[in-house]
Amino acid sequence: MRFDLTDLRLFLNVHETGTITGGAHRSHMTLASASERIKGMEDVLGVALLVRNRRGVQLTPAGRALLHHARVVLQQMDRMQGELHQYGQGLKGHVRLLCNTAALDEYLPDILSAFLAQHPQISVDLEERLSYEITDAIRDGIADIGIVADSANLQGLETYAFRPDMLTLITAKTHELAQRASLSLADVADYDFVGLIEGSALQEHVAHHARRAGKKLSYRIRLRSIEAVCRMVGQGIGIGVVPKTAAMRCARSSGIKRIPLTDEWASRNLLLCVRSADALPVYVQQMMQHILSAAKKM
Incomplete structure (x- = not known):
């Protein structure tokens, strides 16, 4: 054979x-x-x-x-x-990294750009997926590193704290909900939403919890980036749910108001997960340690 x-x-x-x-x-x-x-x-x-x-x-x-x-x-x-690799030239390392929407939009671009600049021999496949898909892929050996919400099934995986990832409701400053101190998703599910495109990990996460509450969200428009969602919400087209860090970053330029969500699922943490850190190639271990170290400084 x-x-x-x-x-x-x-x-x-x-x-x-x-x-x-x-x-x-x-x-x-x-x-x-x-x-x-x-x-x-x-x-x-x-x-x-x-x-x-x-x-x-x-x-x-x-x-x-x-x-x-x-x-x-x-x-x-x-x-x-x-x-x-340390003994010769020309060998290249390739890392498969899966992450959710918040990690992709808010954290990994800066973290990975610094690492890749320092390691020109390493390349990365970076893909956005739902957290439960990521953990399955890590268990199956399809990917090396995953960044997931702590609500995912993490059985059999090694996990490391990455970043807090609060989700918040956003509205235009003139919206009728803008003066509310806090709200649940069920409270606002009948309003028009601005969301991310179908298949987005974040939007699927929000839609899943709306369905669990017996609600179906109605979208006036779906966009490719969180920044675009914030701008559209600021124009009064609808309301949205985005990471708190993104809402804070876009608040002034987009004219949005943040309203805390009372749902437990909106208060989550992001975790880095692998099957076994010791079994990873050296260059994957180096990237993993860089990601965790850089996240602590953000």
Whole structure:
């Protein structure tokens, strides 16, 4: 049985993207080449690894077994490269980092830019996801580091304090709610909202808790950035829920008023999570320590 690292990384990429086309694109090879490699792996094993259908591919039991071993092998190779980098030039480290909306918008750009400037040999895949998706990805070995809300299921993961992350209601200064001392989401769920685009981790979080309260939020407009949400709310288009740090930063320029939310879920902390810090490649450990150290200074 002879699989090379390209085969294993291709198979992992096919699983993560859900299609052979997506896996081929992420692996920087043609669809024909990727299909031939997958078929070659199946021929060597004498068993199907993927079930192909119109929507993409799914792993067979043999495919799931191969996926587990592929992750272990590739993680060990990444770790070896990180540890040997200090002895040679040209080796590069690659970190997969998943985070929620607040971490992506408010904290990580400054933190990561400083780290990457100091480590030109390291690259990062940074992706926004829901906290529960992040913890699943960390447990499955799909990502190296996650930044999540402390409400997520963290069983089996190592966690480290990152930053407090209070959520607050924002309104225009002239809005009828602007003089209220505090409110719950249920109190304001029938008003028009300004929100982030569908799929945003923060907006899904807010919508989830509205549904738990038996409410469905109505959006007049959905935008790509928290700053844009603040500006639109300041113009009186609707109300919104954003991180308190963002509301404070945008208050003067956007003309918004902050109103504390009384819901328990709005008072949360962000945590950094990994499967095992000791098992991470050296360069991932370095990034992890940089993130935690920089967060304490913010």
